Amino acid sequence: MSKIKKLSINEAKKIAAGEVVERPSNIVKELVENSIDAGSKNISIYIQDGGKKLIRVVDDGFGMSEEDAKLCFEHHATSKITKVDDLDKIYTYGFRGEALSTISSISKIALITKEEDVQFGIKLLLEDGQIISEEKVSASRGTDIKVENIFYNVPARQKFLKKSETEWRNISQLFQSYCFAYKNIHFKLFNDDNIIFNCPTVKNIKERIVQVWNLSLSESCIKIEDENQKYNFSIEGYISNHQVHQFNRNRIYLFVNNRWIKNIELSRSLLKGYQNVLPSGRFPVAVILIKVDPKNVDINVHPRKEEVRLLHSYQIEQALQLSVKVALERNLSKQLNKNVKISGAKILPFEQSLQLYAETDFGQDYDNLITPARQSDFSRDTLIRVEQPFAAEFNLSNNLNKLEIEELFGSRISSRESSSEQLNVSKKESRFKFLGQVKKTYLLMESEEGLLVVDQHAAHESVLFDLFTKRFDTVSTVKLVFPHIINLQESELDTVIEYLPILKKYGIESERLGAAQLVITATPVHLKDASLDDLLSQVVSWINEFENLDNKDLESELSKKLCAQMACKASIKAGDDVSELQVDQLMKDLYNVENRFTCPHGRPTFWTLSTNEIEKKFKRDYKS
Known part of the structure; x- marks a missing residue:
């Protein structure tokens, strides 16, 4: 059979x-x-x-x-x-x-x-x-x-x-x-x-943007257009200016002959046009219609017809990138009343880099580049040992200083003398010797293995993230005198409304106001100075990112993201002065963090240059 x-x-x-x-x-x-x-x-x-x-x-x-x-x-x-x-x-x-x-x-x-x-x-x-x-x-x-x-x-x-x-x-x-x-x-x-x-019907795309999104976003959009007679295609549409950005690609619409398509190369060309304009991890708003000769496009790629192949794809990609770049330059020039050029960083060929090295004046003053180890310019230290539970509330300024952390964790240093005693003890116990700061951003440390370069913001962020995820059971909040109203699309509000209890757990107290508005009544002290509109947009993008997870895993991922955001806002920043005591404590805390090699956003916290590598650079050989 x-x-x-x-x-x-x-x-x-x-x-x-x-x-x-x-x-x-x-x-x-x-x-x-x-x-x-x-x-x-x-x-x-x-x-x-x-x-x-x-x-x-x-x-x-x-x-x-x-x-x-x-x-x-x-x-x-x-x-x-x-x-x-x-x-x-x-x-x-x-x-x-x-x-x-x-x-x-x-x-x-x-x-x-x-x-x-x-x-x-x-x-x-x-x-x-x-x-x-x-x-x-x-x-x-x-x-x-x-x-x-x-x-x-x-x-x-x-x-x-x-x-x-x-x-x-x-x-x-x-x-x-x-x-x-x-x-x-x-x-x-x-x-x-x-x-x-x-x-209803409209005359142009900008009017559609008002209908579909809002007037404010429409006013922030600038027109792009280009036509290529040789390859028989045209580009027109609207893109957001340098001041508007999103946390995901949901408002990037690319069309070929009025067909909404998904094309990685075209999306990449659009983002290249924004190079050095938008912050890392942010995306523009764009509605771009590309017209091509039907003979030069293959729409029979997939049964759902969401993908197309373009005969002159390279030329279209280059034209799109240039159109975006020119439109942004024109808009900035108009605002500043002078010509503005947007350009990416250039990588010098090896021969040119050698020539640059040969012409370097090693006798010049580098005091502005490397700052010797010294006491902080702040009246109070910005880093101390974190040992005890959170206090109920504390005042968060732009920099998390000593007194504020003391109030947060219940730990106090009573006088400069006690600071000096701790410094003497820490020097004996420390595995690293603090040499100084580079650009008030990177810490230079000497160790037995060689030279250690630490990103002070990323390192402190990693320490705080580890602390928040392990011990953040109750959160200190700041009640807003004037509740903050956030306008969202109804679909975005429907997305986030289910997770308001999780946000409340982390100090963001809110409730629905109408069909497409959310009112924020309290925030965690760590996010007091953060943009609440941006934060809620991020939360929506996180929920969309993890929508395939079950509720328990999604809550876990959302909690991690919120802890990472609070750690980022609460940590010391690039440009902050730090004392030798603060650096010593930071290195001890970082050494005890389970994932000490990267910050919550994936950036490295430090890198090392071994003594052997340094000696090779200077062509030293102590064995001979």
């Missing part, structure tokens, strides 16, 4: 559905793109339970005849192409004829559609890809399609759907992409019977 069996068509469709439909947003994508291809001027999208319970798309496009309405659910049935050569000149979204067939195989569908010149429309009900009911109904021109209970008949796929908030967030981001790509269409988005977005 044969072991190999041919699957039925319906079972094959269910298995293959994962290539087209992975989550509810994929269904929304296919249905909205069908509406756009049908010439719709008004498109309304209704979502329930993150799209898992219901996805409904209503448009006023051309509609379908009774025959086409039945045929559209057949596999590889399409009105967009007739042969593969048509892909060279295709302007529509769909062309494979797989989407409706696949969607109907894993959900329950109700379709009502009507053409303009007919009296009645047609209503079809489908289950498991089969039409179970059809009737003529009164209807307006266009199409109304409902998709319910996705993956109801494929439990193995249904259990991998994310939380409703996560699925809704993906749908919301997808919706925004269509608003940017099609200014001449009136889009509406409803979530659980509440209208979230109402975006």
